[in-house]
Amino acid sequence: MKYNRILLKLSGEALMGNRQYGIDPERLSEYAQEIKKAIDKGIEVAIVIGGGNIFRGVAGASAGMDRVQGDHMGMLATVINGLALQSALEDAGIPTRLQSAIKINEVAEPFIRRKAMRHLEKGRVVIFGGGTGNPYFTTDSAAVLRAIEIEADVILKGTRVDGIYTADPEKDDNATKFDFISFDDVLRKGLKVMDTTAFTLSQENELPIIVFDMNKKGNLMKVLSGENIGTRVQL
């Protein structure tokens, strides 16, 4: 295996499956099975989960809601997703801890870096909920931040597309996929991988990002064994 400790970022929307809103239990259990294969190989897995399938602060603000209020709702949405993912992982027999960036002690442990790392060493999947705990941030930023804190080898951004393209492959037939791309080239070409805050944090800390299609069975293990699927962003 190429990596020992990974941070897997899953968007909230990924949990919707084919639904328009909320959580698809079948998709969750498919993800749990994929993650189990990694755990069985001894890989330490931390996960940051988004909340876009339930609520986004920006959407609230565009409907006239106070942005901070909306972001609090978004952060709680990530905790809901974290609980759902935790339960799917436990159904698959994987020991799991949910740590939240906002205190919600009856429901999840508070985020404590040293504890998180200890859980990982013991083979538990650690799910980080609540984003960074601050409004005006995204769960991509939370993913990069946590990955750096726990000294993960790589961020794996599991999406619906199989990598980063020269243009939107759904709109442009000539779009081609990058196998590798530098952080500088992503910025120079104006490609969207993560929001700028998250992306520059990753660049500054020399933390590679791999964007890959998490919905295809076996892909996670392919990435972990170093197969060149998806796109790897590196220095």
Ligand code: UDP
């Ligand atoms: N959020 C926040 N601070 C954070 C992370 C998330 O306020 O550190 C809120 C924000 O409103 C965001 C929502 O939680 O829109 C859900 O997160 P995100 O949009 O990143 O989820 P994803 O797109 O990955 O599903």
